[in-house]
Structures are given as C-alpha cells and as structure tokens.
Amino acid sequence: MAQETKNRTILIADDEPDILEIISYNLLSEGYEVITAKNGNEAIEKANFYKPDLIILDVMMPGKTGFEVCSILRNQSIFQETIILFLTALNDDSTEIKGLETGGDDFINKPISPKVLISRINAHFRRIKDSEDFLELGDMTIDREKFIVTVKGEEFILARKEFELLALLASKPSKVFLRNEILDKVWGTEVIVGDRTIDVHIRKIRQKLGDDCITTVKGVGYRFK
Amino acid sequence: MAQETKNRTILIADDEPDILEIISYNLLSEGYEVITAKNGNEAIEKANFYKPDLIILDVMMPGKTGFEVCSILRNQSIFQETIILFLTALNDDSTEIKGLETGGDDFINKPISPKVLISRINAHFRRIKDSEDFLELGDMTIDREKFIVTVKGEEFILARKEFELLALLASKPSKVFLRNEILDKVWGTEVIVGDRTIDVHIRKIRQKLGDDCITTVKGVGYRFK
DNA sequence: TTTACTTATTAACCTTTTTTATACAAATAT
DNA sequence: ATATTTGTATAAAAAAGGTTAATAAGTAAA
Numbered sequence: 001m002a003q004e005t006k007n008r009t010i011l012i013a014d015d016e017p018d019i020l021e022i023i024s025y026n027l028l029s030e031g032y033e034v035i036t037a038k039n040g041n042e043a044i045e046k047a048n049f050y051k052p053d054l055i056i057l058d059v060m061m062p063g064k065t066g067f068e069v070c071s072i073l074r075n076q077s078i079f080q081e082t083i084i085l086f087l088t089a090l091n092d093d094s095t096e097i098k099g100l101e102t103g104g105d106d107f108i109n110k111p112i113s114p115k116v117l118i119s120r121i122n123a124h125f126r127r128i129k130d131s132e133d134f135l136e137l138g139d140m141t142i143d144r145e146k147f148i149v150t151v152k153g154e155e156f157i158l159a160r161k162e163f164e165l166l167a168l169l170a171s172k173p174s175k176v177f178l179r180n181e182i183l184d185k186v187w188g189t190e191v192i193v194g195d196r197t198i199d200v201h202i203r204k205i206r207q208k209l210g211d212d213c214i215t216t217v218k219g220v221g222y223r224f225k
Numbered sequence: 226m227a228q229e230t231k232n233r234t235i236l237i238a239d240d241e242p243d244i245l246e247i248i249s250y251n252l253l254s255e256g257y258e259v260i261t262a263k264n265g266n267e268a269i270e271k272a273n274f275y276k277p278d279l280i281i282l283d284v285m286m287p288g289k290t291g292f293e294v295c296s297i298l299r300n301q302s303i304f305q306e307t308i309i310l311f312l313t314a315l316n317d318d319s320t321e322i323k324g325l326e327t328g329g330d331d332f333i334n335k336p337i338s339p340k341v342l343i344s345r346i347n348a349h350f351r352r353i354k355d356s357e358d359f360l361e362l363g364d365m366t367i368d369r370e371k372f373i374v375t376v377k378g379e380e381f382i383l384a385r386k387e388f389e390l391l392a393l394l395a396s397k398p399s400k401v402f403l404r405n406e407i408l409d410k411v412w413g414t415e416v417i418v419g420d421r422t423i424d425v426h427i428r429k430i431r432q433k434l435g436d437d438c439i440t441t442v443k444g445v446g447y448r449f450k
Numbered sequence: 451t452t453t454a455c456t457t458a459t460t461a462a463c464c465t466t467t468t469t470t471a472t473a474c475a476a477a478t479a480t
Numbered sequence: 481a482t483a484t485t486t487g488t489a490t491a492a493a494a495a496a497g498g499t500t501a502a503t504a505a506g507t508a509a510a
Contacts, residue, residue: 093338093340093341096341096344097340097341097344100344100345100347100348101344101347103351104348105348105352106331106348113318115318115322116318116321116322119321119322119325119326120325120332122325122326123325123329123330123331126328127330127352159456159457159458160457160458161457161458162457174371174373175370175371176370176371176372193458193459193460194459194460194461195496195497196459196460196461196497196498196499197458197459197460198497199496199497199498199499200458200459200460200498200499200500201458201459202497202498203498203499203500204457216496216497216498217372217382218384218385218466218467218468218495218496218497219384219385219386219467219468219469219495219496219497220372220385223371223372384467384468384469385468385469386468386469387468418469418470418471419470419471419472420485421470421471421472421473421486421487421488422469422470422471424485424486424487424488425469425470425471425487425488426469426470427486427487428487428488441485441486441487443477443478443479443484443485443486444478444479444484444485444486451510452509452510453508453509453510454507454508454509454510455506455507455508455509456505456506456507456508457504457505457506457507458503458504458505458506459502459503459504459505460501460502460503460504461500461501461502461503462499462500462501462502463498463499463500463501464497464498464499464500465496465497465498465499466495466496466497466498467494467495467496467497468493468494468495468496469492469493469494469495470491470492470493470494471490471491471492471493472489472490472491472492473488473489473490473491474487474488474489475486475487475488475489476485476486476487476488477484477485477486477487478483478484478485478486479482479483479484479485480481480482480483480484
C-alpha cells in the first residue's frame with residue numbers, strides 16, 4: 001500500500017508536536033500529502049488554503065477547540081463533504097457524541113495506534129470516489145491525470161477550464177449542476193466572473209465533443225449526457 | 226429526533242440476545258426499521274431479503290464470523306455501498322484493522338453505549354442523502370437532483386416553475402395545498418403575481434403529465450394524485 | 451525578451467424558452 | 481340564477497441561454 005502517491009491531502013491539527021510528527025510520518029509513508037497546524041485558527045487558515053480531503057482535529061487546542069473549528073468549516077460550502085475526524089484523550093461518551101453531532105465523521109481516542117488510524121482513514125476514503133482519475137462513460141473517456149478526453153477512441157484536447165468543467169459535469173452523469181455550483185467548484189468562491197462565462201466554455205466543449213454530451217436545463221443548470 | 230420514521234433499515238447480527246434487544250430498542254426509538262439475526266448465516270439470508278441500508282455485525286458469532294459475513298456481502302454488488310459496522314469485545318488493534326480492511330466502515334468496541342452507537346450510525350447516514358432528492362409515487366418518479374420526472378418509465382422535462390410546483394405538491398401526496406401556501410413556497414413572499422398564474426402552471430403540468438395527477442379542490446387549493 | 455500562439459473573459463447582440471397577464475369560457479357553490 | 485372560482489388560449493414580457501467577436505491574460509518557443 002505504501003510508497004505510491006495517493007493525491008489526497010490530509011490536514012492534522014494538534015498542539016502536541018509529538019502527535020503531529022508521529023501521525024505525519026505514518027500518513028506520509030502511506031502516500032498522503034500532509035499539512036499540519038498547531039492550533040484551531042491555523043487549522044482554519046490552512047484548510048482554506050490547501051482544501052484538504054480529510055481533516056484530523058484534536059479536540060483540546062489553544063484558541064479554538066476542534067469542535068469549534070469543525071462547525072466553522074462545515075458552514076463553508078467547500079467543506080461540506082470533507083471528512084473530519086476528531087482526536088482526543090478525553091475518553092467519555094458525551095464528548096464523543098458531541099463531536100459526531102457537530103458534523104464529525106469519526107472520533108478516535110488517544111493514545112492512537114497509527115495503524116488503526118490509517119485503517120480508519122483508508123476506510124473513509126474508500127467511500128469517496130468522485131475524484132477518480134479516470135472516468136469511463138459510454139463512448140467517452142476522461143483522464144484527469146493526462147488531461148485527455150477520448151470519444152470513440154479519438155483524442156481531444158481541451159483547455160484547462162473546459163476540461164475541469166467537463167470533468168465536474170461528468171463526475172455525476174445526468175445530475176444537473178447549478179450555475180453557482182459550477183462557479184464554486186471550477187472557478188472557486190473568491191473569483192467573480194460574468195454571467196456568460198460558463199456558456200462560452202460550454203459552447204467550446206460542445207464544439208469539440210459534439211452538442212449532445214451536455215444538455216441545458218433552462219433556469220437550472222447543465223447536465224452531462 | 227425520535228418518533229418519526231426514517232425509512233431506513235438496519236440489520237443487527239449478534240448471538241447474544243441481550244445485545245440484540247438493547248440495540249434494537251434504541252434504534253427503533255430513533256425511528257429506524259430493525260431486523261435481527263442470531264448468527265452469520267441468518268445475517269446473510271436476511272440481508273439479501275431485506276436489503277438493509279446499514280448492517281451491524283458482531284465479530285464472534287457461531288457459524289460464520291462477522292468478518293466472513295462482511296466479505297461475502299461485499300462481493301455481492303447490492304451490498305457494495307451498504308454501510309457495515311463491526312461490534313466486538315475483542316479490544317485489540319489487529320482485529321480492528323482486519324475489520325476495516327475486510328470492507329467494514331466502522332469498528333465499535335463492547336461494551337457499547339447505545340447513544341454513541343446511534344451517534345455513529347447517524348454520522349454514517351449523514352453522508353448518504355440520495356433518498357431525499359428522489360421521490361417515488363406510484364408510477365411517477367421525481368428526481369430533484371436530475372430534474373427529471375418519469376411517468377411509467379417515460380421521461381418528461383418540465384420548466385423550472387412547473388417542476389418546483391409539482392415537487393411541492395408531490396412532497397406531501399394527497400395534502401391540499403392552499404394557493405397562498407403555493408405562492409409562498411414556489412414564488413417566495415416578496416414576489417407578487419396575478420391570480421391566474423398558478424392555474425396556468427398547473428395547466429401546463431397537466432398538459433405534459435396528464436390531467437389526473439393534480440386535482441383541484443375548489444375554493445381551497447390543489448392536491449397531488 | 452520578444453513573438454506567436456493559446457486560453458480565458460467580457461460585451462454586444464440574437465434566439466429561444468419560460469413566465470406572466472389578459473380576456474373570456476366553463477364550472478361550481480350558495 | 482348569480483357570484484365566485486377555476487380552466488384555457490393567446491400574446492406580451494421577462495429571463496435565460498447561445499453565438500460571435502474583441503480584448504486581456506497567460507504560455508511557450510524562437
């Protein structure tokens with residue numbers, strides 16, 4: 001399992017440097033990208049900057065507690081789907097329940113066995129499959145790593161925004177993506193673009209791959225296939 | 226949280242009747258449907274029959290162990306997405322790791338706190354939300370995510386207001402929605418539209434899906450089916 | 451660094467669809 | 481029967497999206 005790179009980023013927030021180091025070491029050797037934070041506020045900043053796939057929060061931290069960090073992040077739309085786990089030495093039921101009800105996905109007691117932690121993390125990732133690197137949809141193929149789209153064996157080269165837009169729509173075929181949703185995920189929340197920008201990109205994709213791969217749902221959004 | 230029905234089924238397999246009873250009681254009062262099994266083979270049979278959304282497996286059971294049951298189920302495509310949790314008194318790391326690597330989603334040590342168990346179960350269900358976006362009503366199907374309405378397998382495309390109106394009426398079949406209620410929920414409180422607007426939309430829905438799906442209750446409002 | 455080229459965005463304008471208003475017919479209740 | 485409410489056709493208004501071309505911003509090669 002180890003060695004190869006997973007393309008998945010994990011943020012760990014804990015005020016004990018030892019814990020940070022042990023966990024980092026183990027996650028790195030499993031192939032995860034690791035970001036660390038020493039307190040709650042740093043965790044929020046780094047989460048926003050690195051947009052990790054999974055976040056490990058110590059409950060007791062100076063400044064903001066793990067629970068507070070979790071609620072704040074869960075209120076941001078980009079962290080709605082992020083896996084969040086709590087870590088704590090406080091081994092009591094009500095704390096655990098509070099953590100899970102605050103929006104946490106798992107709750108792990110210290111002392112931690114690195115192997116168990118990794119197993120749990122892997123188990124959580126097993127359920128997430130949207131960011132797969134290679135999509136095969138009917139006669140179309142989308143390779144996120146090589147940035148290549150294939151229709152009936154023929155290769156097409158899309159520009160980056162075109163590609164990301166297509167990949168997003170294709171990640172859930174026949175789901176209608178709202179314009180806001182598209183803007184959030186392809187352009188990010190900070191960037192503001194005019195209201196014809198999406199259309200123009202859609203048009204270019206259609207021009208290259210054919211009109212029928214993306215359908216418009218007027219007043220709502222766009223849908224793949 | 227308790228009382229209302231969740232429309233979610235949980236299968237519990239354990240050879241200790243006491244455990245079965247305690248967990249059943251707690252899950253039932255949370256609104257879950259509960260199925261029980263006394264051993265591994267029974268668990269497999271009942272899983273296939275009831276197709277539960279979540280399965281709780283005791284590791285040590287006569288006949289087949291929880292791990293064996295898990296592998297067998299995971300090999301069947303219908304249980305690929307099912308949430309599976311293990312329960313055991315064996316509190317050691319390697320067992321836990323084995324459980325998670327066998328395809329389990331969570332691993333809980335006995336003795337169990339029913340409240341913690343429920344919190345964990347709720348946390349797992351929080352990630353699965355497809356059933357809310359999808360309505361199935363007789364021979365009609367309304368998919369809020371895909372914005373598709375289906376009648377007897379045939380797909381219909383409705384405009385946004387038409388869709389929202391239908392989805393509202395269908396959200397509580399046979400409830401009569403007052404005109405004001407409809408205006409509030411579909412148009413919002415600020416917008417003011419003429420008094421024939423609803424009728425016109427109702428007409429268009431009837432035109433597309435047939436006259437009988439929405440009935441008029443004169444002087445009161447409209448009702449689905 | 452400059453040049454050539456690609457990509458991203460915007461603005462202007464066009465087309466289509468959706469939504470609403472109007473007018474009148476039909477239905478229903480009192 | 482009459483007043484009230486709802487149904488229907490039509491058309492206007494509004495909204496949404498499509499298209500094109502121009503411009504800005506990046507990138508890579510010379």
